[in-house]
Amino acid sequence: MFLAGSLLGACRSPQDSIAELWTDVPEFALYAAAFNTSQPEYRIHVQYVENLPSSVQHAADKPALVIGRYLKSATLRPFLQPLDFLFTELRLNERLFYPNLLTSGLADNHQLLLPVSFNLPMIIFAQSDEAARANDFTISLEELETSAAAFDRRENGSFNRMGYSPRWSPAFMMAAAQLLGADFRESDPIRWNRLILDPFIANLRQWIANSHGSAKASDDFRFRYLYIPEYKAIQQERIRFAWMESAAFFTLNQEYRSALSFRWFGETTRVRVEDDMVFAGLVRKARGSAAAEAFLAWFYREETQQALLTDAKLTRLMETSFGLAGGFSALRTVNENFFVDFYPALLGKLTPPDFLQVTGDLPATWPAMKRDVVLPFLLEATAEEPPADLFGTLDLRLRNWLKQNGL
Structure with a gap:
């Protein structure tokens, strides 16, 4: 052969x-x-x-x-x-x-x-929702926010359906930041584009506030309903969208995958390769x-x-x-x-x-650094009470992490 x-x-x-x-x-x-x-x-x-x-x-x-x-x-x-x-x-x-x-x-x-x-990063949704997408290849941050909000439903003052929240996945927030040009890349210890990351975090906070009232509402919904995999929650019509990487989606059981469709998460003509x-x-x-x-x-x-x-x-x-x-x-x-x-x-x-x-050069320690510092930071930055000095906090945590790991 x-x-x-x-x-x-x-x-x-x-x-x-x-x-x-x-x-x-x-x-x-x-x-x-x-x-x-x-x-x-x-x-x-x-x-x-x-x-x-x-x-x-x-x-x-x-x-x-x-x-x-x-x-x-x-x-x-x-x-x-x-x-x-x-x-x-x-x-x-x-x-x-x-x-x-x-x-x-x-x-x-x-x-x-x-x-x-x-x-590649992807946004998955129900096969029956296929015709509602704006194009055949990608779904943008703006389309995701608008389409997710249209799905939201409250009952007795709390959400029993929610289209999507960035709070559910720090990895999604990271993918969105990279797509928009935050450009985490190798330096001492690592650098990023604050001119992009600062308004990006502000926009995420605004999305959460506009759609759900507070980060707490997003978190409460997740605690109440998303104890099952998000692709199952889509099939139960509890949520409209979920973020996944292509490798995870294409190894789902065919029974689940056949009921789902997807778009690459990106701009109209741009998709950021996973790092x-x-x-x-x-x-x-x-x-x-x-x-x-x-x-x-x-x-x-x-x-x-x-x-x-x-x-x-x-x-x-x-x-x-x-x-x-x-x-x-x-x-x-x-x-x-x-x-x-x-x-x-x-x-x-x-x-x-x-x-x-494609993402620029990253240090060999990036997977652990991202897991231990950057993703928790993004979750905290979009919480009810974020650190007063966001980027001073991120820089300090990165340097402390390097010291703790003997780097």
Whole structure:
């Protein structure tokens, strides 16, 4: 099924025919096994590694290949080898990639990382609500607020139906802030665009006040009714909308998913890619570079990815893992030509390539920093009594977090 063919070069040495792959994406154990059985010349050994950027940075014996999340960090760049030669030698076809995703792997005008997979933020709603949407691809913050408010209903002074509230999901608030240009990105410890974030938080507070009277009303509704998954609350007509990532939606049980529809959360022609994109990189001066290069050349073939999708379907991996490496393929042609066969709900809803916008560089510590500091801050900032000095509070908490974690 998997053919490496002419993409494989001659082994330069027995040592170079075996490459270590470190990854935080479990699916690559299966992909490496498929590669190993497809040809006799090279072998990829896979090691699952948590905190991948830090592990690569500090390891004495480094792998030849790294594939994972949050690799776009300035601290990791000195350890990575430019990949431009893979295109100039025609081993990879850059026209197959989403241009904005490929560009996001550049550093100093060199291709340092290759995009592997990505996810998109989405707003889900009942299939019966499909005709009420303004367009076929996206739903904006403004449309969400207006359509949600039209669904609200009170009984005996309290809400028994509520279209949507930002208070239900700090991750939604984060996605909206990034979409509008808050631009959290790598700095010391991290920087953001206050000129965007300040009015954004004020607008969220106004939304909550206009629609529900107070943050407490949103919180009370959630406590009373949203003890079940939000997609079930949609089916019960308790709420109109919910925020999800594409990977979570497409691994829902088909029974639930078939009753739901969705739009990508974004502006009319702009959708912000989730910040946990998967990238691949070659490590400088590591043993096994020939095998690592051969694996990348094999993996980025359309027919390889089609076969990997077919295998995932046959082995029922798709029930727990979305698409390729947990997301959409970074190869535009794979999504357009093959994904709809496996995920019919995508028919007519794949985003045009130029819609996709990518977050800037983020520190390797961003997932924990976001979880422990930024998301709780957004929830507190939209509460009944937010901190008096919002951004002084955020900056102080970030610095304290870094100290507590020895950073």
